[in-house]
Amino acid sequence: MTRKFDFLVIGSGIAGISYALKAAQYGKVALLCKTTLSESNTSFAQGGIASVTYEPDSFEKHIEDTLISGDGHCNLEAVEKVIYGAPAQIEELLNWGVNFDKDEKGLFDLHREGGHSEHRILHHKDNTGYEIQESLIRQVKAHPEIEVFEHYFAIEILTQHHLGQIVTHHTPNIECYGAYVLNQQSNNIHTFLSKVTLLATGGIGSVYSTTTNPEIATGDGIAMTHRARGIIKDMEFVQFHPTALYHPGERPTFLISEAIRGYGAVLRTQDGKEFMHKYDERGSLAPRDITARAIDNEMKMRGHDFVYLDVTKKDAEETKMHFPNIYKKCLELGIDITKDYIPVSPCQHYLCGGIVVDMNARSSINRLYAAGECSCTGLHGANRLASNSLIEAIVYADAAVKDAIKIIDKLTINDSIPAWNDEGTSLPEEMVLITQSFREVEQIMSTYVGIVRSNLRLVRALNRLEILYRETEHLFEKSVVSREICELRNVISVAYLIIKQALLRKESRGLHFTVDYPERMRNEL
Ligand code: FAD
Ligand code: SIN
DSSP states (O other): OEEEEEEEEEOOSHHHHHHHHHHTTTSOEEEEOSSOTTOSHHHHOOSOEEOOOSTTOOHHHHHHHHHHHTTTOOOHHHHHHHHHHHHHHHHHHHHTTOOOOBOTTSSBOOBOOTTOSSOOEEOSTTOHHHHHHHHHHHHHHTOTTEEEETTEEEEEEEOGGGGTOOOOTTOTTOBOOEEEEEETTTTEEEEEEEEEEEEOOOOOGGGSSSBSSOTTOSOHHHHHHHHTTOOEEOTTOEEEEEEEEOOTTOSSOOBOOTHHHHTTOEEEOTTSOBOGGGTOTTGGGSOHHHHHHHHHHHHHHHTOSOEEEEOTTSOHHHHHHHOHHHHHHHHHTTOOTTTSOEEEEEEEEEESOEEEOOTTOBOSSBTEEEOGGGEEOSSSTTSOOTTOHHHHHHHHHHHHHHHHHHHGGGOOOOTTOOOOOOTTOBOOSOHHHHHHHHHHHHHHHHHHSSSEEOHHHHHHHHHHHHHHHHHHHHHHHHBOOOHHHHHHHHHHHHHHHHHHHHHHOOSOBTTBEETTSOSOOSOOO
16 A cells, blocks of 8 residues: 655654644644554653753753763764754644643742753653653644554655666765555555655664663664665764663663762762762763763672662652652662662663754755754763753654745656565464564674673674674565564664774763773864
């Protein structure tokens, strides 16, 4: 079946939905997600969304904090775009019905997190993402111009390659005409044709064995763009959140928001000693890369699996009011955070790199835009500042709409794309081949491509991955397409890009730390 739209949006987190709501004023929109509208990294966001709101905060301070956190690798233009553009997008969220907490004077109650010099995080208790996601879903459901496709899995973006042309990284003017999409209920593959396409497919957590991301985070947009010969960058900068709840076996790993350290919690080793000042003068409020590495080091030195986060010195009622979900979750596990220390350890959380986009969210492929976690705007540099992700996603989604509407009337839908060809394929005989390979990718990445890296470990990871790559491509060619085999291909591509780009960086910077090149070498911004 072929479907035609002006705007094809792949992904229904904050980037995809906010784009769809705005684009729908200018044409027909298809909004796709691979499970339900509610399941996204956005729904999981806890701490909040950063935006300069009141004095003594200032745009200059937020810019400086972002640049410091990014460890000399940010694109200043992108940083300024997001930070100056943030208040207008917060206004949009408020207009769409998002509730941010206020104090007794009716002013926004602003939190502070690691790396921020001021209180500037707007939040809804400790489940800001859920509040945003559900408010945006209400708007989408009421919108007549947006057709929602739940359980539709995008397999490939369509380019000249699907018209029989050879497309390489050197082909000028690669164009995107839409996507092949698997309807997971009927198992049919539909051709979605569009004038422009937005990739808003989110994160890559499922490449690692422990992550705060839901399992849908398999880096599909990045892998699809890579296969279509688009440019992918900064993949070595994988962010590990310092304080995920230590509760082995639970997936995704529950996050203990950084806002709790902004509120006054401190990190302690298992013998109760504070240790962060040994690593950074900002102590427990140092940026994430430094904090995660410090915890990793303390755990390795002592042979411990976790450290403690201590919020017991704060007023118990206030703690419960600010962090009701964290309080409830921990209590279910027998930890009363107002009296007990919380066991935490770092785990995969975010990817700073991704599909390279310009100031208008255009990727290197014509008619293909990207926004949100799958994109690489240059805002985060080598290490994302806490709560800068949701705001980046909405600012760049807005830029993508503004750019697309300038060209949309001049574009036509390409009707020559053939239907998906599944001749000669059959159902995979053994599903276990896919699930086992998936587990192997996670293990390879967690063992060899974690917080501290070395050439030896990266090369070993690459060699192991190459075997999985060959086996999986072979399986893919002869199998009927399923979401599982596509996701496996995608995590292998993402893992490959992380390792390859990590090997190319002959220095330690931000989230990329290697024992072979422990110093920061190049002078970047
Ligand atoms: P997502 O919200 O992840 O949405 C991705 C969408 O793409 C989903 O709808 C999915 O179904 C769809 N999709 C993916 N692949 C396909 C495919 N092949 N076909 C069809 N659909 C597809 N950031 C902050 O700024 N502040 C915070 O406080 C914060 N806290 C966080 C806490 C947690 C536990 C986590 C995991 C992240 C947190 N982040 C936070 C990061 C932030 O939530 C994400 O970076 C952001 O929400 C990403 O939004 P997105 O729109 O890019 O993608
Ligand atoms: C958190 O609440 O610690 C997560 C914030 C973020 O990832 O930006």
